[in-house]
Amino acid sequence: MNLQPATLQRIDEVITHYPEKRSATLPLLHLxxxxxxxxxxxxxxxxxxxxxxxxxxxYEVVTFYPMFRRQPIGRRHIKVCRTLSCALxxxxxxxxxxxxxxxxxxxxxxxDGEVTVEFVECLASCGTAPVVLINDDxxxxxxxxxxxxxxxxxxxxxxxxx
Amino acid sequence: xxxxxxxxxxxxxxxxYTNDLACYVRHGGYEVLRQAVTRKPADLIEEVKKSGLRGxxxxxxxxxxxxxxxxxxxxxxxxxIVNADESEPGTFKDRYIIHxxxxxxxxxxxxxxxxxxxxxxxxxxxxEMPHGARILERAIAEARAANLVGxxxxxxxxxxxxxxxxxxxxxxxxxxxxxxxxxxxKRANPRIKPPYFPAVLGLYQCPTIVNNVExxxxxxxxxxxxxxxxxxIGTPGNTGTRVFCVSGHVxxxxxxxxxxxxxxxxxxxxxxCGGPLPGRKxxxxxxxxxxxxVLKFGERFKGKRKVGAELVDYDWxxxxxxxxxxxxxxxxxxxxSGGVIVMDDSVNMVEALANINAFYSHESCGQCTPCRExxxxxxxxxxxxxxxxxxxxxxxxxxxxxxxxxxxxxCAFGEACSWPTQSFMAKFGxxxxxxPETKQAPRPAAAPTLI
Ligand SMILES: Cc1cc2nc3c(=O)[nH]c(=O)nc-3n(C[C@H](O)[C@H](O)[C@H](O)COP(=O)(O)O)c2cc1C
Ligand code: SF4
Ligand code: FES
Numbered sequence: 001m002n003l004q005p006a007t008l009q010r011i012d013e014v015i016t017h018y019p020e021k022r023s024a025t026l027p028l029l030h031l032x033x034x035x036x037x038x039x040x041x042x043x044x045x046x047x048x049x050x051x052x053x054x055x056x057x058x059y060e061v062v063t064f065y066p067m068f069r070r071q072p073i074g075r076r077h078i079k080v081c082r083t084l085s086c087a088l089x090x091x092x093x094x095x096x097x098x099x100x101x102x103x104x105x106x107x108x109x110x111x112d113g114e115v116t117v118e119f120v121e122c123l124a125s126c127g128t129a130p131v132v133l134i135n136d137d138x139x140x141x142x143x144x145x146x147x148x149x150x151x152x153x154x155x156x157x158x159x160x161x162x
Numbered sequence: 163x164x165x166x167x168x169x170x171x172x173x174x175x176x177x178x179y180t181n182d183l184a185c186y187v188r189h190g191g192y193e194v195l196r197q198a199v200t201r202k203p204a205d206l207i208e209e210v211k212k213s214g215l216r217g218x219x220x221x222x223x224x225x226x227x228x229x230x231x232x233x234x235x236x237x238x239x240x241x242x243i244v245n246a247d248e249s250e251p252g253t254f255k256d257r258y259i260i261h262x263x264x265x266x267x268x269x270x271x272x273x274x275x276x277x278x279x280x281x282x283x284x285x286x287x288x289x290e291m292p293h294g295a296r297i298l299e300r301a302i303a304e305a306r307a308a309n310l311v312g313x314x315x316x317x318x319x320x321x322x323x324x325x326x327x328x329x330x331x332x333x334x335x336x337x338x339x340x341x342x343x344x345x346x347x348k349r350a351n352p353r354i355k356p357p358y359f360p361a362v363l364g365l366y367q368c369p370t371i372v373n374n375v376e377x378x379x380x381x382x383x384x385x386x387x388x389x390x391x392x393x394x395i396g397t398p399g400n401t402g403t404r405v406f407c408v409s410g411h412v413x414x415x416x417x418x419x420x421x422x423x424x425x426x427x428x429x430x431x432x433x434x435c436g437g438p439l440p441g442r443k444x445x446x447x448x449x450x451x452x453x454x455x456v457l458k459f460g461e462r463f464k465g466k467r468k469v470g471a472e473l474v475d476y477d478w479x480x481x482x483x484x485x486x487x488x489x490x491x492x493x494x495x496x497x498x499s500g501g502v503i504v505m506d507d508s509v510n511m512v513e514a515l516a517n518i519n520a521f522y523s524h525e526s527c528g529q530c531t532p533c534r535e536x537x538x539x540x541x542x543x544x545x546x547x548x549x550x551x552x553x554x555x556x557x558x559x560x561x562x563x564x565x566x567x568x569x570x571x572x573c574a575f576g577e578a579c580s581w582p583t584q585s586f587m588a589k590f591g592x593x594x595x596x597x598p599e600t601k602q603a604p605r606p607a608a609a610p611t612l613i
Contacts, residue, residue, distance in 0.1 A: 020366060
């Protein structure tokens with residue numbers, strides 16, 4: 001596994017937070033995913049070795065939690081809240097807007113690898129529905145017009161990088 | 163309009179109020195901790211017992227009683243876990259405390275740790291709040307540098323560490339024993355109680371206290387005012403203030419803090435939140451997070467209730483129900499997590515239920531057959547109803563599935579996932595029974611897509 005030195009340092013530090021090393025499983029998976037963008041195939045053996053576990057112990061965690069992914073995804077991960085309060089105020093339309101703008105279906109990554117659009121469950125910001133999480137940033141009251149604006153911004157950024 | 167009493171949310175959205183230690187200290191922060199550490203821990207627990215504080219995470223269990231159940235004789239370390247998983251749909255209060263006033267949470271947490279002789283605490287924050295996790299980590303670092311967390315706090319000889327632990331997108335981590343499993347580095351499969359009551363066999367099989375973010379913030383204010391004085395806020399048995407999170411079809415959704423029981427649901431929705439959207443009427447409201455049983459505007463609740471020592475008759479419409487734990491339980495729903503979800507007359511109730519069922523079927527941890535299969539079937543049936551593929555027997559089948567889950571599962575998710583179906587069907591039965599036909603009728607122009 002090709003992790004940055006800073007990641008390795010944080011991994012060693014976080015293990016000290018717990019009296020039992022196994023507790024560091026989720027933190028380690030987060031750190032690896034933040035560094036590499038996803039959890040590559042050798043994650044289980046690497047984490048298991050680091051924490052004195054069996055690879056299966058890590059595998060069952062990776063497959064349980066929706067935020068962990070075993071495949072690379074788009075540069076921007078657009079998570080649209082699907083749950084009731086957001087849906088009542090147009091969350092499904094918001095998601096459709098992103099789908100249309102990037103020519104994908106929810107759950108897919110755009111052909112150019114710029115975005116992955118996904119429906120997720122309640123993001124704990126129901127009072128500002130509909131809400132969308134793009135990578136680490138929460139966007140509130142994302143109606144179709146705002147979804148279009150956010151999409152345009154992403155497209156502009158992508159074009160500027162090329 | 164009823165005016166808010168902001169204790170927990172006093173500084174939320176206050177112009178110029180920042181989430182760093184200096185600002186918190188300028189506003190009197192950590193003074194309560196300084197006083198608390200000069201008192202006997204047992205006295206502090208006594209104050210919390212006297213306050214009558216009930217947990218704000220969902221179950222409304224008295225905090226002092228919970229602390230009283232902790233096994234203090236085992237010789238094992240006692241852990242405290244801050245439940246910052248905030249994942250019950252409709253709930254969004256802890257988010258603002260964490261982002262805007264993290265030191266209030268830390269002060270409440272450290273006082274609670276001191277009171278319970280806890281040397282190690284964890285804040286379990288949901289994975290979808292990465293900024294919140296960083297803010298808390300920075301706040302802890304600031305507090306450590308100021309000798310408020312870590313070894314020998316304020317020179318008292320008492321030491322306590324706090325670490326932030328991030329979840330990864332699973333709702334069931336909010337359930338306290340699922341949370342503990344997750345913190346141990348496993349799948350968040352809830353544990354069987356008994357024997358695994360956290361107060362006795364919690365994290366690493368040690369006695370463990372799990373409290374919600376808002377609950378621990380209240381502890382600070384209880385110690386500041388004294389348990390008895392705090393208990394005068396709200397009503398007997400429902401003390402203190404409560405942060406209500408209102409979402410859905412109202413003019414002014416958001417968070418509002420009131421003494422428990424001091425306003426009715428009608429005042430909250432009409433006066434505080436500005437009533438329904440233009441041209442619409444309220445149809446239904448879920449008063450305490452998505453698993454609380456739905457209330458139907460127009461239905462009435464009758465019975466007797468205790469006021470002081472007397473039993474008096476009540477005859478309430480939905481608007482008349484006081485917003486407190488006991489009143490909402492009395493009318494067959496619950497105060498739960500404080501999340502109030504409002505639906506107006508544009509909403510088709512079968513679709514709303516299909517949306518909720520999709521949530522629960524996605525989030526079941528899968529250990530118990532009734533929950534895993536039942537939540538899936540409730541989703542399948544309601545979804546096919548919405549898509550015009552309902553079968554004649556579906557309404558009866560849906561009810562039968564929902565009725566067979568509660569009481570037959572390891573954790574309260576079983577109840578949580580069946581209550582929406584049970585209550586939607588009991589109150590809006592016509593919409594379910596007539597669904598094959600009503601599906602043909604044109605949808606109202608304003609109707610949102612829900613599934
Ligand atoms: C399915 C399920 C989900 C829950 N989710 C949360 C949650 O997100 N946040 C929370 O504080 N409590 C949640 N709870 C309640 C916790 O199990 C626990 O009762 C609570 O954290 C105790 O804290 P309190 O006494 O301060 O309320 C949930 C319970 C169940 C059954
Ligand atoms: S009731 Fe559901 S969520 Fe709870 S332990 Fe059983 S399967 Fe898991
Ligand atoms: S329902 Fe979308 S944030 Fe809660």
